[in-house]
Amino acid sequence: MAKSRFEYVRNFELPDPLMPNTYIVVRIDGRGFHKFSDTHSFEKPNDRRALDLMDMAAKSVMGEYKDVILGFGESDEYSFLVKRSSTMYSRRRSKISSSIVSLFTSSYVFYWSQYFPNTPLRYPPSFDSRVVLYPGEKELRDYFSWRQADTHINNLYNTTFWALVHGGQTTTEANKTLQGTDSKDKNEILFSQYGINYNNVPAMYRKGSVCVREHPSSHASTSAWTPPSRGQTAGETSMRTASQSTSSPFSSSKKDISTDTSFDNGGILDGRSDDEGSTVPVVRTDQEEKPWRTGKKPKRVKPYEGTEGEVVVIHEDIIGNTFWDARPWLLS
Ligand code: GTP
Ligand code: MG
Numbered sequence: 001m002a003k004s005r006f007e008y009v010r011n012f013e014l015p016d017p018l019m020p021n022t023y024i025v026v027r028i029d030g031r032g033f034h035k036f037s038d039t040h041s042f043e044k045p046n047d048r049r050a051l052d053l054m055d056m057a058a059k060s061v062m063g064e065y066k067d068v069i070l071g072f073g074e075s076d077e078y079s080f081l082v083k084r085s086s087t088m089y090s091r092r093r094s095k096i097s098s099s100i101v102s103l104f105t106s107s108y109v110f111y112w113s114q115y116f117p118n119t120p121l122r123y124p125p126s127f128d129s130r131v132v133l134y135p136g137e138k139e140l141r142d143y144f145s146w147r148q149a150d151t152h153i154n155n156l157y158n159t160t161f162w163a164l165v166h167g168g169q170t171t172t173e174a175n176k177t178l179q180g181t182d183s184k185d186k187n188e189i190l191f192s193q194y195g196i197n198y199n200n201v202p203a204m205y206r207k208g209s210v211c212v213r214e215h216p217s218s219h220a221s222t223s224a225w226t227p228p229s230r231g232q233t234a235g236e237t238s239m240r241t242a243s244q245s246t247s248s249p250f251s252s253s254k255k256d257i258s259t260d261t262s263f264d265n266g267g268i269l270d271g272r273s274d275d276e277g278s279t280v281p282v283v284r285t286d287q288e289e290k291p292w293r294t295g296k297k298p299k300r301v302k303p304y305e306g307t308e309g310e311v312v313v314i315h316e317d318i319i320g321n322t323f324w325d326a327r328p329w330l331l332s
Contacts, residue, residue: 016093023084023134024091025143026068028101028127030076037076039122045158046205053108053115054078055313058211060107061100062311068100069306070330071211072144072318074151076127078104079144081330083306093131101129137331145319151208153183159201160186163194203315210318212327213309305329 018024030036042050051073058071058078067088070081080100082088089095105127112121134140157178164174178186190196198206306329316323324331 018091018093018096018131019133020091021084023140024082024086024096025079025132025134025140026082026097026100026129027077027079027132028104028129031126031128033076033125036125040116040119045155045162048204049115051204051209053111055209055211056111056115057104057107058209059311059313060111061104062211062213064103065100066307069213070144072147072208073211074147074208075154077147079147081140081144084332097129097131101127140331141324148208148318152206155201155205156183156186156198159196159198159205160189163190163196167194207315207317210314210316210323211311212314212330213306214312215304215327216309303329303332305332 037047037050054073054076058073058080061078061080062068062071065082065088067082067086068080069083072079082096089099105125108125108127109121132143134143160181161171161174161178164177165171169177177189181189187198190198306327318324
């Protein structure tokens with residue numbers, strides 16, 4: 001086909017590839033949601049319907065883009081992890097960023113009436129999007145820890161603030177009451193003045209939402225997959241019964257950030273054990289061929305990469321090791 005004389009303008013489109021072999025995080029954030037939440041009468045401090053809708057939009061994204069292997073959401077934001085080895089859209093920054101935020105936004109609008117059946121959408125909401133690359137496991141985990149710590153700090157503040165306001169203080173008075181308080185003080189106000197045990201506030205509000213795919217083996221009723229321990233090779237990874245399992249993918253962390261006061265002084269939880277970076281796991285079956293019997297090369301079982309399986313939303317700690325140890329594919 002003959003080229004038009006205008007074709008040269010294509011050269012102004014510059015490539016914007018993301019560095020290979022780095023963790024890609026796409027964070028989207030609602031634009032002007034302070035006003036949007038007021039206009040649509042969101043409950044304060046947390047509106048369950050709004051958060052469920054955000055989770056639904058995130059599930060849409062993960063349903064469409066298999067290389068998005070993890071999502072973390074709070075308030076009007078969601079962070080998506082694209083797996084390190086991904087070649088999605090040839091790792092073009094704007095393609096990845098714009099496709100994700102576009103699908104998220106259209107899904108938010110598409111599912112709106114399911115979550116707000118009696119609240120018409122008054123105007124089109126929008127979300128911004130940015131891409132950040134993280135070079136290593138530490139930075140990536142610290143990124144997600146940062147977002148979950150932020151969830152905790154904001155939610156404890158907002159829960160206490162609105163308890164004071166509902167208890168009769170003006171917003172200015174409530175702000176003043178909370179000035180200079182740490183998390184212990186806020187827990188104390190909630191408990192002694194309003195009988196609220198912060199630990200009983202729904203985990204969704206305290207810990208945010210984690211979107212992740214279920215490992216296919218989790219559907220087996222009597223057994224749970226566990227990652228190999230250090231020194232164990234991929235071939236030695238085995239299925240253990242749930243009762244033998246020391247690290248079930250579905251157990252919650254012992255470390256509960258909601259009771260940790262270190263956030264108030266900017267402290268960072270670092271309960272990381274030194275057994276990270278374990279070998280990539282495979283699930284071994286008894287039917288595997290033995291090369292010395294058949295003379296054939298052993299069949300390679302593809303390790304689970306987190307791209308297949310049902311997307312589920314959970315509300316658990318992602319600052320400690322338990323969540324990550326149970327899902328080594330997220331960091332591989
Ligand atoms: P930009 O992101 O800079 O455009 O500003 P923003 O107005 O969206 O504020 P920001 O992203 O910093 O914070 C999100 C805001 O959304 C909160 O401050 C709340 O006002 C509102 N919001 C989010 N979730 C809820 C909710 O469940 N209930 C209520 N009432 N408000 C919410
Ligand atoms: Mg916002």
